[in-house]
Structures are given as C-alpha cells and as structure tokens.
Amino acid sequence: MQKLSDLLKFKYTWRTYQQKFLDGFQEHIKDGHLHVIAPPGSGKTILGLEILTRIGKPTLVLAPTLTIRNQWRSRLLEFFTAKHDFEFLSLDIKNPDFITFSTYQSLYALTKSFDDKGKEMLVEFIKSHGIQTLVLDEAHHLKNEWWHCLYHLKEIEGLTVVSLTATPPYDSSTTEINRYFSLCGPIDDEIAVPDLIKNGDLCPHQDFVYFSKPEEAQIKYIVNYREQILNFTKNLIANKGLQEKLITQDFYVNPKESLDYIYQHPTFFSSIIIYLNSCGYAVNEQNLKILGFSTNDVSFPSFTYEWSEALLQNLLVDQRETFMAFEDILMPLEKELKRIGVLEHKRVNFVGDEVLYRNLSNSPSKLESIYQIVKSTDANLGADSRTVILADFIRKEFLDFEGSDTKVLNKLGVVPIFKYILAKQTGDEKLGLLTGSMVIVHENALLKFKQLLSVEKLQVHPVEGSLGYVFIHVPDALKNKIAESITQLFEDGVIKTLIGTKAFLGEGWDAPCINTLILASYVGSFVSSNQMRGRAIRVDANNPDKTGTIWHLACLDPTAADGGKDMEKLQQRFEAFTGVSLHNEIYISNGIDRLVLPIEWSETTDLEAINADMLEQAQQKSEFKSRWYQAIEKGNVLVRELKIPSASDQPFAKTKKLHALNAGKYVMLEVVLGVSMFVPEFLIKNMGAVIGKGVVQVIYLFCAALILGFGPKTFKALKLYFLFGNQYKKTKKIGKALLAYLLDDKTSYFESKNAIIHVEQHIKGTFSIYLKDASQHDSNVFISLLEEIIAPIDNPRYLLVNSNWLKRKLKIRSYYVVPTDIGKNKKEALLFQKYWNTHVDRSKIQFTRSLEGRKVLLKARFSHLKYQFEAVAKKSITWK
Incomplete structure (x- = not known):
C-alpha cells in the first residue's frame, strides 16, 4: 500500500482557523495525545480525517451512532478522494482495514464476545491488526461500561489517541469529568466560535433565559420540604442518645490512640466536634490539640447542612458497619431521612438537589414561558419565524386534552407544549410535532407532506381538542423519510414552530433555517441539547442575514437565595459555550455572567421585568449582530483565565471558596x-x-x-492581612512561582517558553490572571494548576506551610496546596517549593501522608473555615 497521505488528499482550501490548527498539529501530537474542541460548523470530521492521514498509521475511528459513523466514511470519500475509490477502509470492527469506522457500541460488543478474558483479548485483537491510532469522536457519549475497554486500549504501547468533541461534559459529576479527561487527555486546542463567525461559518447569535416561578402546589411542596429538614435538624441537635454515643467513642475520648482513624476521616471527625459544640458540649481539649488549636484559638463554624451531611453520610452509609452499636439510634434517623427524601441512592443531601430539581425542572410554569417566547417571536419575525422546541418526553397521556383549562397540563413534554400553545393561541395552523413515534401536522400541510413522501394516501385521524390537526400513521417503509419531509415543510414555512424530542431532533438532524431554539430539555447531560444549539447557530444559505436566538428556561426556587438547582444547572450549561455579552461592556466569554443577571434571588425579584427585557433584547437582531463583530475585532484568540471575584460579587457561592486574601x-x-x-x-x-x-x-x-x-x-x-496578604499581589506572585516551575528545563510537558503572566483588575475588585504568548494546552495546564493551589484544601500529598515570627505570635499559619500533578513525587514538589520561595514567601514543604503530616493537613483544612469570604475562583474562557 502507498503512503496514506498520497492516497488521501483534501481537495479544497482550508479555512483560516482550520489551517491555524493544522499548523500546530505536530507540536500537540508529540505526547501521543490530541484533544480538540471543535464546535458544530467547524468541520470537525474533516479535520479528524486530515489528522489521521498525517499520522499515517492504521486507524480505528469510534463514533457514538451509526449515522455519525457513516458520515465519517462519506466525508472521506467525498473530500479526500478523486473518484470515491479508496479501498482500504472497513465499517466492520471484526474485520478491520487500514482505516476502520465503527461505533463505541460495536467495540463493547466485540469485547463481550471474547467472554471472560474480553479486555485482554481485545488488546491482543487490536495489536494483531496493527492498529496504532485511535480516534474518539464525541467521547462524552460513552456509557459507564464502555470506558473500561477503552482504558485497556490506552495501555497499548505507542498507541496515539485523538479525541474530538464539540462539547466536553462540563455539567457532569466530578468523577465523570475526571474520567473523561483521563481518557482524552487535557485540551490541546480549541477552534473558537468567534473565528467561525468572523469567517462566516456560524451566524451571530445570543442566548437568553426566561424565568418562571413554581406553581402554588410546587411552592407548598418546597416549603414543606424545607420545614421538615428544619424540624429534623432541630431534633438532631436535641438527640441526647446520639450525643451520648458519640462522646463515649474511643477516637473522641482518647484521640491520641486513634490518630490513624482521625486522619483517615478528618471531615467526619470535624463534623462530630462541630455537632457536639452546637449541642452545647465543651469540646475536649485533646481533640482541639489534635486539630492544632488551643481552647481560646478556635471559633467554631455553625452546624450547617453541609456539616450535617458529612456527619450522617458517615454514620448512615459510609461507615455504617463501624457504628453497629448505634443501630437503635441510626435506624429511626435513616427512616426519617428517607421519608423526607434527604437520603436517596446511599447519599445524604439536605440541600435537596435532586428532589427539588426534578420538581422544578419539570414545572408546568415553563409551558407559559414557552408560549410567551413563541408569541413574541411570531410577532417579531412574522412569516420568517422558524422555531424549534426541544423536550425530553412525549407525554402521550395528554393527547386527549381539550379546552382552555391549562392547569390540567401539569407536566413538561412534547404533547403538553403542543396542547398549551394551541389552547392559548387558537387558530394557529403552523405548528408541527415530530418524534420517533409520532407525527402531528395541520390538515392544510397534508397535501405538501404527501408530495414530499411521494404517496397518494396517508392514514390519519383528528387530534382531539386540536381543531384542524391530524395524527399521522406512518408506514414503516417511510419512516426514514419522515424527518426529511417534515424538515422541508419547516424550511418552506408550512410549519413555523416545530416541537420534538431531544432524542429524535438531536444529533444527525439538520435544518439551517432555525432562527429560534427553545431548550425545554432537562434530563441527563445537556450535551445533546448543546449539539442542537449548534445547529441553530449555523448559517443559512437561503438567508445570509440570519441570526440565531437560543432560549433557556429556569424555574426558580423561591426558598433558595441562589435560585435553586434549576438555576445551578443552567449556570453549568453556560460554562460549556462562549457568547457575546448582552449589556454594557462588549466582550466574548463563556459563563452566564455575560447576561448580567441578579446575584441574589428572592420572592421580591421582579421576574416579569427581567423576562420583558429578555424578550425585547431578543428582537434587537442588529444589535447583537453588531456586538459580535465589535467584540471579535477586540481580540484574536480564546484565552483561559482564572477569575477571582471580590467578596461582594459572589455572596452565595457554595463551592470552591477562596481564602479572603485581601x-x-x-x-x-x-x-x-x-x-x-x-x-x-x-x-x-x-x-x-x-x-x-x-x-x-x-x-x-x-x-x-x-x-x-x-x-x-x-x-x-x-x-x-498577615494570614493572607493582599489578594491581587499574592495571586500574581503565586502565578509567577508556578510559571517559573513550568518553564524549568525539567518540566517537559510545558512548551510555551515565551509565556508571560498577565493580571487584569476589573471593577468591584474582581481580577483575572492568564498567560500571554502560550498555547491553548499550556494555558489550560497553568490555569488548572493555579486553581488547585488557591482552592480550599482537600487531601493533597504535599502542603506549603508558611510561619514567620510575627505569624507565630499571632498564632497564624498560611497553607497552600502543592497541586496533584506537581506533588506526585518529592523531587517535583521540592522543585516547585524552590520557585515558591523565590517569588512568594519562605514556606516549608510538608508531606501529609505521615502522622505529623496528617495533623498539619487537618489543621490546614480546619483553618480555612475560620477566615474566608464567599468568593469563588473559577476558570473562564475569554476572547482577547
């Protein structure tokens, strides 16, 4: 066989941003990993094919679906061969060729076919066929059981792993995110949305949020839930039986004899002390000494929900067998927590994340939100309106609904949305409903629909309570043409508002005419919805002036100052994509901050005013188009930075609290x-x-x-001041120490030798720190390590401990984390300490896996409870 790059050649001219990425390709692939974020519309598959031709080794490409697998094959033949004549490819993983296109499901099935020694035999199978390159397309789709066989493949010496994705799973759990990045490696490069808009491959667009309040029944449910937790907590504080059991435990009475146990469970030990202190017990002086404090040197935090969770999670779940003697007390607590809904799936959660999220995310109040958006869009765009509404469920039980009493529609889904809009907007003939098992159109669309399907007759029957609308029974032979035909009706304007399921109208369905997308999806990962978002912002050849409007829905928890779990999920969703600011200063960044929403939420927050402003802004197409182009001119690259807000910016942040250095x-x-x-x-x-x-x-x-x-x-x-120093200056010094370490000749994985630190001070005391003249990969490495250094202390192998004469007199110590990747061995940790002492202060390094080290670690973790504001240091991606 000839050299692969001679057989396969890209037939067209690369776009500017694609060429820029390919110019840095060889540098990124040096370590045997390449992880690229390429948004929809950037030609991700084409770039993947070019990468595998340049590597030039036998390759296995894995895709999430058969449709996407087939796209890889068709793109290769269409864009890289002159006569569609490349012979060395296969779609059958059991019979691989030089290039094999398959799916994750097929790889898993192959592993299972090898019986007991499936993973070992899979590795041998891959080796025997000489496969040396593995391409993972949209690896965020992987189910739990699929990960294991891929990890085994990674063990093959010399295997190159290329990962391509439009949306990393940032909204997943920490475990899932870590698993994803351990498989795919750190992000090496990212094709920027601003470049795509500048090049005319994506249209200018804007994200909006429409807020709603829970229905009265939901509010009663939430208030009742909170009251039950409050009563439980009061009873827990008054639970003499539990208290008497705890104060007689060996590790509490004689802590010196139980140091191993205490240092293995520092959070649990702290929760017991804080609990007993809240119950009015004078804390054993020995226990305070174990923590590193004297009796007059510690101010105890309140026994909050978080501490209650830590206490009960250990007693009821994690260490239940250790506390068998507590069963007479623990059983009633367990039953009560399960009754309330606090203990589910072996997890104690007083915030009620999942219970309340299910309740609010499925709120029927979102039906009114959807109607108001559709109504405003139709009034603004008229015949040009092309709206798609995505939901998770069909909810067929509401097909028989008729009349105007919309209170009956008490669940969010495709059918309730369809019925609600019709009930509020009588006479609308431009609605369409499309799922894998259901098609509903107005009878006026039937003639055109039959023409598109090339049939003379269709079996239809009226939809009850929906005058003029018909339910279509589609023959199995025509199922593949349904989506294509409905899409054509949508493009032609016969249907202006199309309602469907996320599963059916997700990846693989394309309609460039979409100009308004309403995301009513809330189940599972938002990644597939974000894929749909990508389709809404694609350019439309028939409408060069197209702009895209994406609507997100949030039902606020009136009892939570941060808006509740629905709002939290929305914030996570916004972390995964970049957009232009909505008001005031013009800039491009990820995150929801660019929408300038209230910091606090309460019953007095004027949601009507916020929603009215959002609807008005959504009509200003030329305005957000202009903001995009102005913002694009202000920069040329996406920069990863760490934003450190002032105390006033984030008063209710719940996670990753940063010490109040200033x-x-x-x-x-x-x-x-x-x-x-x-x-x-x-x-x-x-x-x-x-x-x-x-x-x-x-x-x-x-x-x-x-x-x-x-x-x-x-x-x-x-x-x-002596505890934390000045925040701005201290963080800059820490950044300098970290960069000096990374630039050391012994640090091989950092290539940006000309990188310099840049710190920008913003209004209200907020500032950001990032690297200039650094690659995407190196910027990401720097920011991730810096975030770990200044984040609250968890369980690092090494700590940096500073204690000068004045701090000793004030009984103050400063503790910082040696990041996991740097602290993997003592040699690296000492190298980092050298640069820390040069740029920051004279700190000693403390190994935490010894008894003395565990004691220092426990004190470090306990100390940060006493001196902190609710500020959050968080990663951000900004166009600069």
Whole structure:
C-alpha cells in the first residue's frame, strides 16, 4: 500500500482557523495525545480525517451512532478522494482495514464476545491488526461500561489517541469529568466560535433565559420540604442518645490512640466536634490539640447542612458497619431521612438537589414561558419565524386534552407544549410535532407532506381538542423519510414552530433555517441539547442575514437565595459555550455572567421585568449582530483565565471558596475611615479639657479612646492581612512561582517558553490572571494548576506551610496546596517549593501522608473555615 497521505488528499482550501490548527498539529501530537474542541460548523470530521492521514498509521475511528459513523466514511470519500475509490477502509470492527469506522457500541460488543478474558483479548485483537491510532469522536457519549475497554486500549504501547468533541461534559459529576479527561487527555486546542463567525461559518447569535416561578402546589411542596429538614435538624441537635454515643467513642475520648482513624476521616471527625459544640458540649481539649488549636484559638463554624451531611453520610452509609452499636439510634434517623427524601441512592443531601430539581425542572410554569417566547417571536419575525422546541418526553397521556383549562397540563413534554400553545393561541395552523413515534401536522400541510413522501394516501385521524390537526400513521417503509419531509415543510414555512424530542431532533438532524431554539430539555447531560444549539447557530444559505436566538428556561426556587438547582444547572450549561455579552461592556466569554443577571434571588425579584427585557433584547437582531463583530475585532484568540471575584460579587457561592486574601485591606480601610471620623468628633467634645487640663493629658485620653475603640478592629485587620496578604499581589506572585516551575528545563510537558503572566483588575475588585504568548494546552495546564493551589484544601500529598515570627505570635499559619500533578513525587514538589520561595514567601514543604503530616493537613483544612469570604475562583474562557 502507498503512503496514506498520497492516497488521501483534501481537495479544497482550508479555512483560516482550520489551517491555524493544522499548523500546530505536530507540536500537540508529540505526547501521543490530541484533544480538540471543535464546535458544530467547524468541520470537525474533516479535520479528524486530515489528522489521521498525517499520522499515517492504521486507524480505528469510534463514533457514538451509526449515522455519525457513516458520515465519517462519506466525508472521506467525498473530500479526500478523486473518484470515491479508496479501498482500504472497513465499517466492520471484526474485520478491520487500514482505516476502520465503527461505533463505541460495536467495540463493547466485540469485547463481550471474547467472554471472560474480553479486555485482554481485545488488546491482543487490536495489536494483531496493527492498529496504532485511535480516534474518539464525541467521547462524552460513552456509557459507564464502555470506558473500561477503552482504558485497556490506552495501555497499548505507542498507541496515539485523538479525541474530538464539540462539547466536553462540563455539567457532569466530578468523577465523570475526571474520567473523561483521563481518557482524552487535557485540551490541546480549541477552534473558537468567534473565528467561525468572523469567517462566516456560524451566524451571530445570543442566548437568553426566561424565568418562571413554581406553581402554588410546587411552592407548598418546597416549603414543606424545607420545614421538615428544619424540624429534623432541630431534633438532631436535641438527640441526647446520639450525643451520648458519640462522646463515649474511643477516637473522641482518647484521640491520641486513634490518630490513624482521625486522619483517615478528618471531615467526619470535624463534623462530630462541630455537632457536639452546637449541642452545647465543651469540646475536649485533646481533640482541639489534635486539630492544632488551643481552647481560646478556635471559633467554631455553625452546624450547617453541609456539616450535617458529612456527619450522617458517615454514620448512615459510609461507615455504617463501624457504628453497629448505634443501630437503635441510626435506624429511626435513616427512616426519617428517607421519608423526607434527604437520603436517596446511599447519599445524604439536605440541600435537596435532586428532589427539588426534578420538581422544578419539570414545572408546568415553563409551558407559559414557552408560549410567551413563541408569541413574541411570531410577532417579531412574522412569516420568517422558524422555531424549534426541544423536550425530553412525549407525554402521550395528554393527547386527549381539550379546552382552555391549562392547569390540567401539569407536566413538561412534547404533547403538553403542543396542547398549551394551541389552547392559548387558537387558530394557529403552523405548528408541527415530530418524534420517533409520532407525527402531528395541520390538515392544510397534508397535501405538501404527501408530495414530499411521494404517496397518494396517508392514514390519519383528528387530534382531539386540536381543531384542524391530524395524527399521522406512518408506514414503516417511510419512516426514514419522515424527518426529511417534515424538515422541508419547516424550511418552506408550512410549519413555523416545530416541537420534538431531544432524542429524535438531536444529533444527525439538520435544518439551517432555525432562527429560534427553545431548550425545554432537562434530563441527563445537556450535551445533546448543546449539539442542537449548534445547529441553530449555523448559517443559512437561503438567508445570509440570519441570526440565531437560543432560549433557556429556569424555574426558580423561591426558598433558595441562589435560585435553586434549576438555576445551578443552567449556570453549568453556560460554562460549556462562549457568547457575546448582552449589556454594557462588549466582550466574548463563556459563563452566564455575560447576561448580567441578579446575584441574589428572592420572592421580591421582579421576574416579569427581567423576562420583558429578555424578550425585547431578543428582537434587537442588529444589535447583537453588531456586538459580535465589535467584540471579535477586540481580540484574536480564546484565552483561559482564572477569575477571582471580590467578596461582594459572589455572596452565595457554595463551592470552591477562596481564602479572603485581601480581608485585611478592607478591615483596615474601615479602621482608617473610623479614625478620620473619630478625631474631629473627639476634639470638638473635649475642647474644654484641652483648655483646662493641658494638651498632654488630652493626648493620653485620646490614645486610650482610640485603642479601646479601634484596637480590636486593627488587630483583626493585621491578623487577616498577615494570614493572607493582599489578594491581587499574592495571586500574581503565586502565578509567577508556578510559571517559573513550568518553564524549568525539567518540566517537559510545558512548551510555551515565551509565556508571560498577565493580571487584569476589573471593577468591584474582581481580577483575572492568564498567560500571554502560550498555547491553548499550556494555558489550560497553568490555569488548572493555579486553581488547585488557591482552592480550599482537600487531601493533597504535599502542603506549603508558611510561619514567620510575627505569624507565630499571632498564632497564624498560611497553607497552600502543592497541586496533584506537581506533588506526585518529592523531587517535583521540592522543585516547585524552590520557585515558591523565590517569588512568594519562605514556606516549608510538608508531606501529609505521615502522622505529623496528617495533623498539619487537618489543621490546614480546619483553618480555612475560620477566615474566608464567599468568593469563588473559577476558570473562564475569554476572547482577547
């Protein structure tokens, strides 16, 4: 066989951003991994084919579906061969060729066919056929059992793994995200959406959110749920039986004899102490010493839901066998938690994430949200309106609904959405409903529909309560043409609003005419919905001026200041794609901040005003088109940065709390302002004393008043300042130490030798830090490591501990994490310490896997509970 690059050649000219990516390809592939994010519309499959031709080795391409597998084959023949005559390819994984296109399901089935030694025999099978390159297309689709065989393949020496995705699974659990990146490797490069818009491959677009409140029945459910938890917590604090059991445990009475156990379960141990303290018990001094504190050196946090979860998760689930003697007390607690809904699937969760999320995400109030969006879109765009609504379920039980009493439609789904819109918008003849098992159109569309299907008759019957609409029974022979025909009706305007399931109208379905997408999907990963979002922002050859509007729905929890789980899921969804800011400063970034939504939510939040503004903004097509092009001109690359907000920006953030490095500055400012107001007032009040007693006595009096009035605040300011230093400067120093380590000749995986640190100060005290003149891969490595250093301490192998003379007198220590990848061995940790001591401070390195180290680690973890604001350091992607 000839060289692969001689047999397969791309027949056209590469787009600018594609060529830019290919120019850096050889650098990225050096380590045997290539992980690329390529949004819909960027030619991901074409780039994947070019990559495998350049590697030039026998290749196995794995796709999530047969449709996408077949697209790989057709693209190869269409774009890389002159006469569609490439012979060295196969679609059968059991009979591979030089290039084999298959699916993850087929690989798993092949593994299962080898019986007991499936994974070992799979590795031998791949080796025996000489496959040396593995291409993973949209690996976020992988089901749990599929991961294992791929991990085994990765063990093959010399195997190159190429991962292509439009949407990494950022909304998944931490375990799933870590698993995804351990398989695919860190992101090497990303084709930027701004480049695609600039090049005319995607249309300008904007995301909007329509908010709703729960129905009265849902509010009662939520309030009742919260009240039950509150009562449970009160009863837990009053549970003398549990308290008496805990205070008699060996690890509590004689902690020195149970150091191994305590250091293995530091959070559980801390939760017991905090619980007993809340119950009014004086905490055993020995226990405080184990934590590294004296009795007058610790201020206990409240026994919050998080601490309650930590306590009960261990007692009821994780360490149940250890506490068998507690069964008479634990059984009633377990039954009560299960009754409330706090204990599900072996997880204690007082926030009620899943219980309330299921309740709110499926809220029928979203039906009204959808109707208002459709109504506004039709009024604005008229005949040009092309709206797609995606839902998770069909809900056939509502097919018989008729009338105007929409309260009966109490679940979110394809049929309820269809029925609700018709009930509110009587006489609408432009609706269509399409799922894998159901087709509904207006009778006026039947003639054109039959023409497209090339049939003279169709079996139809009227849809009850939906005047003029018919349910179509499609013969099995025509099922493959249904989506194609409905799509044509949609493009022609016979259907203006198409309602369907995420599963059926997800990947593989394409309609460039879509200009409005409403995501009413909430089950599972949002990735497939995000794929659909990609189709809504594709250019339309028949409409060069197309703009895309994407609507997201959120039902707010009125009892949660952060809006609740539905809002949290929405924020996660926004982390996965970049867009242009909606108001004020023009910029391109990921995350929901660019929509400028309220920081806090309450019953007094004016949702109607927010929604009205969103609807009005959605009509300003030329405005967000202009904002895109202005923002694109301000930059040329997507930069990964770490944003560190001020305390006021994120008062209700729940995770990854960052130490308040600048706390001292704010408290000291309060002292200075207080003194400046105090001095004139003191002189005015004591003018008689100055005249009568003399200046010296008045100065003594003044100093005494000053010390009594402002001494405690001054001490607090000094203590906080020395504990954490100035946030902006300290973070920049830490960044310099990290970059110096990465640029060391011994650090082989960092290639950007000209990289420099850049820190930008924003309004309200927020600032961001990122690398200039660095590759996407290296920027990602830097930001990930920096985030780990300053995040709350979990369980690192090494800590950096700083303790100078003044800090010892103030009983203050500073602790920072040596990141996992750097702390994998002592040699690397010491190298990092060298640069830390050069740029930050003189810190000692502490190994935490020894008894002494566990003690230091426990104190470090406990210390950050006392001095912190609710600020969150988070990764961001910004066009600069």
